[in-house]
Amino acid sequence: MPQDTNSHISEVGRRINQLRAEIARHNRAYHVLDNPEVPDATYDQLKRELADLEVAHPELSADTSPTQQVGAPRNEAFASVTHTSAMLSLHNAFDINELRAWHERLLRRLDGRSPGSFAVELKLDGLAISLLYEDGLLVQGATRGDGKVGEDVTHNVCTISDIPTQLVGAPKQLGPPTQLVPPTQLGPPTQLGPPQVPKLLEVRGEVYMKLSSFEAFNELQQKRAEADGTKAKRFVNPRNTAAGSLRQISADVTAGRDLSFYCYQLSFATGGPQLDDHTSALKWLKTLGFPVNDHNRVFASLPEVETRVKELAEMRHTLDYDFDGIVVKVNDLQIQSELGADAKAPRWAIAYKLPPEEATTTLTDISVSIGPSGQATPFAQLEPVFVGGVTVGTATLHNEDQVRSKDVRPGDTVIVRRAGDVIPEVVGPVLADRPANSSPWVFPRNCPVCGEPLARHEGVAATHCVNFDCPRQIRGRIEHFAGRNAMDIEFLGEKNVDRFVTAGLLNDVSDLYRLDFDKILEMPGYLEKSVNNLREAIEQSKSRPLANLIFGLRIPEIGQVNAAVLAAAFPSIRQIMKASVEALTAIEGFGSVTAVAVHSWFATTRNRELIDRLEASGLTLEAEQSATTVPRTLANASVVVSGTFDGFTREAAKQAILSRGGKSPGSVSKSTLALVVGASPGAAKVTKAEAFGVPMIDENAFVDLLASGELPKGSR
Numbered sequence: 131m132p133q134d135t136n137s138h139i140s141e142v143g144r145r146i147n148q149l150r151a152e153i154a155r156h157n158r159a160y161h162v163l164d165n166p167e168v169p170d171a172t173y174d175q176l177k178r179e180l181a182d183l184e185v186a187h188p189e190l191s192a193d194t195s196p197t198q199q200v201g202a203p204r205n206e207a208f209a210s211v212t213h214t215s216a217m218l219s220l221h222n223a224f225d226i227n228e229l230r231a232w233h234e235r236l237l238r239r240l241d242g243r244s245p246g247s248f249a250v251e252l253k254l255d256g257l258a259i260s261l262l263y264e265d266g267l268l269v270q271g272a273t274r275g276d277g278k279v280g281e282d283v284t285h286n287v288c289t290i291s292d293i294p295t296q297l298v299g300a301p302k303q304l305g306p307p308t309q310l311v312p313p314t315q316l317g318p319p320t321q322l323g324p325p326q327v328p329k330l331l332e333v334r335g336e337v338y339m340k341l342s343s344f345e346a347f348n349e350l351q352q353k354r355a356e357a358d359g360t361k362a363k364r365f366v367n368p369r370n371t372a373a374g375s376l377r378q379i380s381a382d383v384t385a386g387r388d389l390s391f392y393c394y395q396l397s398f399a400t401g402g403p404q405l406d407d408h409t410s411a412l413k414w415l416k417t418l419g420f421p422v423n424d425h426n427r428v429f430a431s432l433p434e435v436e437t438r439v440k441e442l443a444e445m446r447h448t449l450d451y452d453f454d455g456i457v458v459k460v461n462d463l464q465i466q467s468e469l470g471a472d473a474k475a476p477r478w479a480i481a482y483k484l485p486p487e488e489a490t491t492t493l494t495d496i497s498v499s500i501g502p503s504g505q506a507t508p509f510a511q512l513e514p515v516f517v518g519g520v521t522v523g524t525a526t527l528h529n530e531d532q533v534r535s536k537d538v539r540p541g542d543t544v545i546v547r548r549a550g551d552v553i554p555e556v557v558g559p560v561l562a563d564r565p566a567n568s569s570p571w572v573f574p575r576n577c578p579v580c581g582e583p584l585a586r587h588e589g590v591a592a593t594h595c596v597n598f599d600c601p602r603q604i605r606g607r608i609e610h611f612a613g614r615n616a617m618d619i620e621f622l623g624e625k626n627v628d629r630f631v632t633a634g635l636l637n638d639v640s641d642l643y644r645l646d647f648d649k650i651l652e653m654p655g656y657l658e659k660s661v662n663n664l665r666e667a668i669e670q671s672k673s674r675p676l677a678n679l680i681f682g683l684r685i686p687e688i689g690q691v692n693a694a695v696l697a698a699a700f701p702s703i704r705q706i707m708k709a710s711v712e713a714l715t716a717i718e719g720f721g722s723v724t725a726v727a728v729h730s731w732f733a734t735t736r737n738r739e740l741i742d743r744l745e746a747s748g749l750t751l752e753a754e755q756s757a758t759t760v761p762r763t764l765a766n767a768s769v770v771v772s773g774t775f776d777g778f779t780r781e782a783a784k785q786a787i788l789s790r791g792g793k794s795p796g797s798v799s800k801s802t803l804a805l806v807v808g809a810s811p812g813a814a815k816v817t818k819a820e821a822f823g824v825p826m827i828d829e830n831a832f833v834d835l836l837a838s839g840e841l842p843k844g845s846r
């Protein structure tokens with residue numbers, strides 16, 4: 131199709147200008163304010179679009195374009211440091227084909243000569259730092275800044291315990307500075323035994339924050355704010371927190387932020403050993419006291435590199451720090467220097483980027499859903515967005531306090547995150563894009579299902595619909611009663627329960643045993659056969675074991691484990707009904723909270739009448755005569771329990787493990803079979819489980835484990 135070239139070019143020119151302005155704004159938000167407005171993937175996309183347009187239209191390229199720059203302007207509060215050699219960025223490969231294309235380019239540049247081996251490393255998600263040592267003493271720490279000139283943050287760097295202020299084997303006094311020599315002109319090998327302390331040394335690496343430190347820090351912020359009666363500033367992710375922490379005026383602030391460091395490059399050294407490759411350089415730096423990442427490996431060929439890249443990608447959620455890619459480097463320092471760099475990045479390295487786990491989208495509304503036990507949970511309705519491998523349209527906001535602390539509002543552009551199998555979460559709003567007329571979201575006063583007032587008790591995060599007759603709760607109680615772990619009524623299902631409740635056929639669980647099947651047959655879609663199946667299934671449920679019936683009643687504090695404990699302690703429901711709080715407290719694993727909950731449930735007239743109706747319908751309210759001993763499904767296995775659970779106390783869980791032949795120690799070790807994780811688990815246990823590869827299982831999987839001794843399929 132013929133095209134008006136001029137108008138096409140001006141259209142392209144407009145887009146280029148637009149992209150340059152937008153990227154410059156994001157650069158400032160990321161590098162200067164440590165408060166990015168968009169996820170890295172969106173930024174990468176904009177930069178790639180601009181670079182592609184500039185390649186296609188060289189007449190429109192400019193030295194001032196963000197594609198020609200590294201980083202962004204410096205913060206004026208810090209003294210500036212001119213880097214001895216530019217602190218470059220890395221070119222990205224977004225898939226295996228782009229990695230292969232990089233390799234092809236290497237071969238072309240080397241005229242078919244082999245590039246030698248490749249170093250493969252994690253691309254740590256923190257911020258780059260350059261460290262200068264004179265006679266083994268740290269004399270300067272600088273951020274990357276715009277790549278040529280960075281910020282002097284020596285005072286803060288000194289507070290990071292991973293960064294040596296004095297190298298192993300360093301003399302105590304400072305010597306005079308010597309002439310800088312690039313790595314390829316390193317002096318001849320000296321015969322002194324290791325470690326050989328260089329006269330002058332520049333090392334580069336990444337300052338980052340561990341995930342556990344990040345969580346602990348956010349928790350601390352929350353506690354401090356609660357104590358002061360102020361609103362906590364939630365930090366969005368470890369990277370920005372690390373960057374913000376390092377670029378503090380006061381070193382005391384940095385010192386309180388538990389930052390970590392890995393070195394990934396020897397920039398130059400005078401008076402060190404002869405080094406031929408990157409790997410040997412890192413090995414030497416390790417002997418001088420620098421932390422080097424344990425996952426670094428060297429490979430002879432690209433296919434091996436690709437296998438390692440896949441392996442590392444799968445480790446993404448198993449470590450206590452974030453990495454957003456994998457860096458592949460030509461190992462040979464001579465070949466590195468032959469390949470050189472362009473304005474932005476070296477040609478001898480490439481960053482294989484992992485798929486984004488964060489994306490931005492519009493939060494169209496905040497709604498409240500009512501759970502089966504009346505819990506009112508706010509959730510975000512989102513413009514569907516593809517993130518972490520799935521399309522996300524809704525995300526829970528957990529409770530009123532979470533909405534308030536994140537301050538997300540309908541109409542906001544929000545950052546959505548989905549890492550691994552974790553459920554999607556709204557990280558926070560992009561404040562720069564907030565509509566002018568927006569106001570904080572207010573939790574509704576009434577239940578969206580029954581219209582009755584919602585209640586939130588003091589000191590509790592959750593809001594509830596407390597109307598016993600709320601149709602959602604009626605359905606919830608019946609669904610629970612008919613569930614697989616309770617009375618196991620086949621063919622009932624949520625849809626039928628919903629229809630029968632709406633039709634007024636079901637009001638409570640005892641109505642199941644008085645269902646008017648003729649009425650059901652008159653309802654559209656019900657055939658004789660399916661109704662008979664249902665009738666039969668309900669009939670069969672009458673003889674379920676006592677523990678199943680107790681669990682099915684949904685007594686507060688009584689989950690499957692406690693129901694089994696109760697059924698073992700009393701021969702019938704009538705006996706439990708008569709038991710005093712003292713008698714209930716005396717049950718092993720029962721605390722007073724559980725005992726009081728059971729006692730008051732059975733003291734309530736409405737519940738006693740329900741039991742009468744169930745008995746009248748022919749249900750077994752008694753324990754089976756041949757009460758079998760508990761099977762030793764966990765013989766000699768060690769299962770650690772952490773956090774709080776809906777259905778049982780931690781004590782009862784431990785009791786259940788012990789009675790099945792297992793052990794339940796207070797801490798995780800290599801030999802732990804599983805860590806059972808409830809709400810607010812201990813950070814140390816979780817971190818250890820991750821480190822040792824111990825599977826972490828939830829309440830449901832725990833119940834299955836007790837019964838079968840088997841872990842859920844797919845757990846590590």
Ligand code: IVH
Nearest residue numbers: 218219220251252253254257258336394457
């Ligand atoms: S090598 C000449 N190795 O990624 C560039 N960089 O996007 C030398 N990074 O600024 C960089 N892990 O801050 C290298 N193992 C690693 C890295 C790494 C993280 C960062 C680094 C750099 C950025 C480039």
